[in-house]
Amino acid sequence: MRQDIEEVGQTYGIENWGAGYFSINVKGHLMVHPRRSAGPGADVFELVEQLVSEKKLSTPILLRFPQILGTQLRRLCLAYETASKEAGFKGEHFPVFPMKVNPRREVVEEFLKEGVGESVGVECGSKPELYAALSLDQPAGSLLVCNGFKDEAFVNLALMGVRVGKRVVLVVEKLTELKLIIRCAEAAGVVPWIGLRAKLYSKGSGKWSSSGGEAAKFGLTTSEILECIRLLKSHGLEGGLKLLHFHIGSQVTDIRRIKNAMREAARVYAKIRQMNLGVEYLDIGGGLGVDYDGSRSTFEGSINYSIEEFANNVVYTIKSVCDDEQVPHPHLVTESGRVMTAYHSLLVMSIRDEIETFANDRPTVVLDDDDPEVIFEMKQVLDGINAKNFREAYHDALDDKDELHKGEVLFWEICARASELAMRAGIHEHEFADLQKNLASKYLCNFSLFRSAPDSWAIKQLFPIMPLHRLNEAPDTVATLVDVTCDSDGCIDRFVDVKSVKQVLEMHDFKGQTYYLGLFLIGAYQEVMGSFHNLFGIPNEAQVVVGPDGRTHVAKIIPGSRLGEMLGFARYDQKQVWEGFRRQIAARVTEGKLDPAQSEALAAAYEAAINGTTYLE
DSSP states (O other): OBOOHHHHHHHHTHHHHSTTSEEEOTTSOEEEOTTOTTSOOEEHHHHHHHHHHTSOOOSSEEEEOHHHHHHHHHHHHHHHHHHHHHHTOOSOEEEEEETTTOOOHHHHHHHHHHTGGGTOEEEEOSHHHHHHHHTSOOOTTOEEEEOSOOOHHHHHHHHHHHHTTOEEEEEESSHHHHHHHHHHHHHHTOOOEEEEEBOOSOOOOSTTGGGSSTTOSSOBOHHHHHHHHHHHHHTTOGGGEEEEEOOOOSSOOOHHHHHHHHHHHHHHHHHHHTTTOOOOEEEOOSOOOOOSSSOOSSSTTOOSSOHHHHHHHHHHHHHHHHHHHTOOOOEEEEOOHHHHHGGGEEEEEEEEEEEOOGGGOOOOOOOOTTSOHHHHHHHHHHHHOOTTTHHHHHHHHHHHHTTOSTHHHHHHHHHHHHHHHHHHTTOOOHHHHHHHHHHSEEEEESSOHHHHOHHHHHSOOOOOEEESSOTTBOOOEEEEEEOSSSOTTOEEOOEEOSSSEESSEEEOOOTTSOOEEEEOSOOSSHHHHOOOGGGOOOOEEEEEEEOTTSOEEEEEEEOOOBHHHHHHHTTOOHHHHHHHHHHHHHHHHHTTSSOHHHHHHHHHHHHHGGGSBSSOO
């Protein structure tokens, strides 16, 4: 059945969570617009078809659109620039990209390339991240912020960065770190920039609210900050104190929490400036969220503000406090990694099969004369169910179910009909929502939830999911999704909805044909936190640039993990594996169960299989 494209788009909420990056064309195909709505768009379905037919890629395929990274960065910088101009704020904006959000070289380098005029820097929180950051060409004047717990090797790496001309800021997380930094700096003859991380009383909101507040993992209390200042002065290093840092948690859902935290942090900054210390930078950390479900609310998968509103609140609140305290406006450092990266990548997965359940694989019931009376009664209920009595019919079926065996088939027929009528009537009551989930198809998708969207499993994060094609057709079924791992938790049964959380996804009847789904907004954290459960590896990847005319250019293809790579990850030596299999073949030949020709063919086939993909082909 053909349906208005706008109505189908509303079914999946694309206008709400897409942020202008996605639309549906007249063919019913998903479009991507790397410069947002006003810019050119490319047909994602046709792109996938090209990758499959011409490039011989198989799903799952991670599509990366690097231009979206630049667009998000410019949105962020413009928001702070506009807010500062309107408020008369004198400080500058220094965005840094936190490598923990997505440490892929292509992602980090894209930000540094796009941010030449924006003084975009890098934040790292471990020795591997710092080691990589030291090799990167950063824009002049940008920062290299070093967060996280540090040992002597970490500090010495950071001091190498100072010696090659980088603006390295070593952020002190605990008092003993400052003593270590002073000792290493004196030994190296280098004076680094020092930052102090304050532990605020203010907390964020949402899943990560525990990151802030008095019980936070990181940060210095007021007395510890004063002791750090005393220690710096005693070594004549107070001139190196350049930055005050704080972080109230990732994905802050409520803008009011932002205001409270900015007010408290600005007070701490002002008091330090009033001690005649030259702190110039106020690092507000992350917290700027992504509206994953498009509801524009304080729900944990959403936010009740825009990028512009966030920047306005930060700038106006800090300026107000600084003016009251009569101290200079600080330069603002932001670590908004989630909003910078989430939109730029999506996972394409294909439906491979439908897992039949009794609820959707119902045989036809033929009644016999000797069937119990209750069977005939249920058949009458089924024959007579309609839009006026479906609720009573469903309740009658529930009453009779426990007494029946053959009647179970009739029970599910009544359930299916009642669910259909409830959907038509627009009824979303809890009992019918549960019924719809029980009746839903289970579609087997060629991907690993633990590899590509681990937060969906671990913390029940909602990610938008929708078909890439047939979007000019009304969905005619509902389903939940299961992955190819042998883990019962490898399923998605919570879906984005503006008003609530859906337990099923509207889809089109599979019928064994090619059917592609997209898993969106996974550019932040998912790649780096994904596991190799069942030794399913990294999916195929294509980096795509969209030209002014809407034509796509596949800039780079990175093949997904092969069996051999994942065996190596699990510490299996390829040579030893082959030798072990050949020993078993030799034993079968000795027993007369295999002839030499068969054994050689078997060994060759086994050794060749090591180059295959870890996913279904």
